[in-house]
Amino acid sequence: MTVFLMGMGVAHSATPTVQGAGSAAEQACEAQAAAKKLAGAAKTSFIGKCVKTAPAADGASAKATQCEKAAADKKLAGAAKNSFIQKCVKTDAAADKASQCEKAAADKKLAGAAKNSFIQKCVKTA
Numbered sequence: 001m002t003v004f005l006m007g008m009g010v011a012h013s014a015t016p017t018v019q020g021a022g023s024a025a026e027q028a029c030e031a032q033a034a035a036k037k038l039a040g041a042a043k044t045s046f047i048g049k050c051v052k053t054a055p056a057a058d059g060a061s062a063k064a065t066q067c068e069k070a071a072a073d074k075k076l077a078g079a080a081k082n083s084f085i086q087k088c089v090k091t092d093a094a095a096d097k098a099s100q101c102e103k104a105a106a107d108k109k110l111a112g113a114a115k116n117s118f119i120q121k122c123v124k125t126a
Contacts, residue, residue, distance in 0.1 A: 025051050028064065064089050098123055 029050035033043045067088035071081045101122035105115045 028068075063093075094123070 026047065029047045032050060033046050036046070038046050064085065067085045070088060071084050074084070076084050098119070101119045104122060105118050108118070110118050
């Protein structure tokens with residue numbers, strides 16, 4: 001019974017990979033798994049988690065790639081690399097949202113306190 005359930009868990013975790021075949025996020029996750037020399041259930045689990053946590057937008061995927069390169073340039077590895085990449089992507093996503101909100105405020109020709117209030121609310125709703 002236990003073997004059967006474990007088998008189901010592996011098959012279930014493979015589902016996101018099959019459904020998202022060809023996506024930029026999946027390709028990046030496949031490359032990461034290959035770099036880590038993962039195989040079998042470990043690879044399937046890693047790719048499943050990676051795809052779920054990967055940014056959905058292609059621009060965000062491009063940023064993740066830039067963050068990966070920056071981590072490589074800093075010669076980071078393991079947990080330090082993963083932490084750096086997560087912070088890098090999150091920081092950029094927040095900066096992108098703030099810049100989008102600033103642009104929206106400029107389009108509305110807001111200034112001063114009204115502009116600041118609009119931007120704060122805009123960023124919070126992201």
